[in-house]
Amino acid sequence: MIAFVGLVIGVVAGLVLQPTVPVSLQPYLPIAVVAALDALFGGLRAKLDGMFDDRVFLVSFLSNVVVAALIVFLGDQLGVGSQLSTAVVVVLGIRIFSNAAAIRRHIFKA
Amino acid sequence: MGEPKDSNEPERAEPGPEVTAPSTASGDAPPNDEAEHDAAEHDDATTTADAPPPEPKSPDDAPGDEDPDRPDTADEPEESGAVDPTAAESRPEPTSAPEAERPDDDAPAPAHHVAHHAAHREPREQPPSAASTGGLRGWSGLRTLLRPRLNTSQLIVAVLCAALGFALIVQVHQNQSDNLSSLRQSDLVRLLDDVTQRTQTLEKEQSELTTTRDKLKSSSGSQQAAIDLATQRAEVQGILSGRLPAEGTGIRLTIKQGTQVVGAATMFNVLEELRNAGAEAVQVNGVRLVASSWFEVHGDTLVADGQPLASPYVWTAIGDPDTLAPALGIPGGALAAVRNTGATAEVTTPKKVEVTATREPGTPQYATPKPAATGSGS
Numbered sequence: 001m002i003a004f005v006g007l008v009i010g011v012v013a014g015l016v017l018q019p020t021v022p023v024s025l026q027p028y029l030p031i032a033v034v035a036a037l038d039a040l041f042g043g044l045r046a047k048l049d050g051m052f053d054d055r056v057f058l059v060s061f062l063s064n065v066v067v068a069a070l071i072v073f074l075g076d077q078l079g080v081g082s083q084l085s086t087a088v089v090v091v092l093g094i095r096i097f098s099n100a101a102a103i104r105r106h107i108f109k110a
Numbered sequence: 111m112g113e114p115k116d117s118n119e120p121e122r123a124e125p126g127p128e129v130t131a132p133s134t135a136s137g138d139a140p141p142n143d144e145a146e147h148d149a150a151e152h153d154d155a156t157t158t159a160d161a162p163p164p165e166p167k168s169p170d171d172a173p174g175d176e177d178p179d180r181p182d183t184a185d186e187p188e189e190s191g192a193v194d195p196t197a198a199e200s201r202p203e204p205t206s207a208p209e210a211e212r213p214d215d216d217a218p219a220p221a222h223h224v225a226h227h228a229a230h231r232e233p234r235e236q237p238p239s240a241a242s243t244g245g246l247r248g249w250s251g252l253r254t255l256l257r258p259r260l261n262t263s264q265l266i267v268a269v270l271c272a273a274l275g276f277a278l279i280v281q282v283h284q285n286q287s288d289n290l291s292s293l294r295q296s297d298l299v300r301l302l303d304d305v306t307q308r309t310q311t312l313e314k315e316q317s318e319l320t321t322t323r324d325k326l327k328s329s330s331g332s333q334q335a336a337i338d339l340a341t342q343r344a345e346v347q348g349i350l351s352g353r354l355p356a357e358g359t360g361i362r363l364t365i366k367q368g369t370q371v372v373g374a375a376t377m378f379n380v381l382e383e384l385r386n387a388g389a390e391a392v393q394v395n396g397v398r399l400v401a402s403s404w405f406e407v408h409g410d411t412l413v414a415d416g417q418p419l420a421s422p423y424v425w426t427a428i429g430d431p432d433t434l435a436p437a438l439g440i441p442g443g444a445l446a447a448v449r450n451t452g453a454t455a456e457v458t459t460p461k462k463v464e465v466t467a468t469r470e471p472g473t474p475q476y477a478t479p480k481p482a483a484t485g486s487g488s
Contacts, residue, residue, distance in 0.1 A: 001256045006268030007275045014279025021284045027294065029281045036274045043267070054263030061270050081294050107252055 027076065028069040031088055035068035036061060038092045041099035048106040068092070349391055352400040352469045356391040360428040360463040361435050363445075367421030368452030372412060374405035376447050380425065381405075383444035387437035389429040391465040395419045398467040415469070421453075431459040 021029055039061040046052040068088050075084030104110070290298070348354035363380070365372060381399055384392055392399045397414045405414050412419045427434055435457050438445045445455045 002260065002264040003267040003271045004256070007271040010272035010275025010277075011279050013272070014276045014283070018283055019280060021280060026284065029277060029284070033274070033277050033281050036270075036277065040271065040274060054266055058266055058270065076294070079296075082296065107248065109248055 027081070027085075028072055031068045031072050031085060032065045034089055034092045034096075035064040038095050038099070039064045041096050041103070045099045045102045045106075048103055350400075351471045352391070352398040352467075353471055355464065355466045355468055356428055357462060357464040358390075358428040359431055359461070360389070360391075360426065360459075360465075361431050361438075362458045362460060362463055363425035363427070363438065364456045364458070365421070365423040365425070365448055366454045366456075367423070368454070370452045371407055371410055372421075372423070372448060372451050372453050374407050374412065376444075376451055377405045377412060377414070377423070379447055380438070380444040383437055383440075384425070384427045384429070384434060387429060387434045389427040389434060391428040392425065393465045393467040394423055394425045396467045398465065398469045400469065400471070402472075426463050426465050428463055428465055435459060 039057070042060065043052060043057040046057070071088050072081065072085050075081040078084075290301075293301070345354065349356045365380075377394075381392060381403070394414060397403075397417050397419065399414065403415050405412065407413070408418070412423070437443070438455075438457055440446075445457075448455045
């Protein structure tokens with residue numbers, strides 16, 4: 001519940017402050033957001049599975065973000081930036097879908 | 111306890127990082143489990159296993175409602191005194207786990223577990239609506255999830271969620287506001303090439319259109335110039351030919367006839383003198399005098415261009431008064447001849463004189479315009 005409140009607070013803060021992203025961060029922010037979303041869905045599923053651990057959640061959240069950004073950065077340096085970015089997004093999307101399916105099975109039992 | 115846990119892990123591995131970690135952690139837990147009932151990281155769901163055997167939870171009691179039974183487990187992610195964490199974990203996946211779980215029962219307090227399992231088997235075998243298996247099932251599970259709890263882990267999770275929400279909104283805003291700055295170099299180069307090509311096409315079209323416009327403008331401009339020139343010439347010709355009234359500086363000459371009729375030649379002399387002095391428009395008594403004008407005397411009446419004139423004859427001539435007036439007054443000139451006939455002549459130089467009489471120029475009967483000479487024509 002507190003987490004949900006935190007999410008709402010973050011959204012409101014983003015809407016109110018409307019900061020501009022520094023140029024150096026701009027290519028990585030969307031990937032980081034998707035990776036964080038994947039971690040969030042994974043945590044939600046773990047919670048519903050009864051296997052939630054906050055430490056695990058924290059570490060996975062941060063590591064997802066860092067690894068995704070690193071992969072994109074590496075891809076940019078190698079010259080395959082857009083392809084690697086696409087690949088990362090695809091994989092994260094797959095994981096989000098599977099986590100969402102598990103959550104759906106938990107909640108709706110269907 | 112290690113192996114049964116490992117057998118569980120393949121199922122856990124697929125769901126995601128958070129799920130795999132606890133299962134590995136649970137692998138570490140078993141030594142403790144036998145010692146204490148408080149393992150570090152298991153759910154309320156797992157604690158349900160520890161509820162006294164004679165109290166299988168009512169099917170409607172979601173595992174999450176276990177909290178009242180176990181004060182330790184007020185924090186959901188923390189202490190679950192799961193005696194058999196594996197058994198508890200297996201509950202979320204009853205379809206796959208149960209068989210794997212049964213061997214587990216031997217490792218920790220076997221009798222304890224057997225009793226537990228025996229007790230819990232029935233709830234499990236009840237209709238699927240019995241959400242008493244491990245994990246949070248159904249809407250009650252969601253309700254459990256949403257129950258507010260204040261502890262460090264929840265705060266950490268809340269902070270992370272806030273960061274996620276913030277970054278999400280920022281990225282959405284960024285995406286809406288400015289597209290170009292977030293593109294990669296290769297994309298930008300491609301975009302630049304497209305734009306450059308389009309620019310070249312448009313510039314070519316623009317130069318073509320400019321040429322066309324200039325051509326049209328110049329033709330119409332020359333046409334306009336020709337029209338202006340023709341208008342100007344028409345005015346000049348009109349004044350000179352007597353078609354248009356004119357005004358300007360000049361003189362007014364009044365000749366009062368005496369007893370003798372002023373002769374036609376005398377009158378014509380005056381006209382010639384005026385012309386020699388640069389008069390541009392001349393009229394007498396309302397008759398415009400032009401190149402083809404003539405004077406005649408019919409009996410006693412002076413006739414000019416077929417119109418009879420009566421004394422006093424008022425001449426109006428437009429020109430330079432300082433030239434016209436002295437020219438008329440030359441000794442032995444036009445006015446002298448007029449005075450010789452006994453008439454009086456008086457010259458005035460008003461500031462502005464108007465020659466209002468007009469005549470329509472007639473079409474030449476015999477003369478035709480000579481074609482423009484090309485080279486040395488005769």
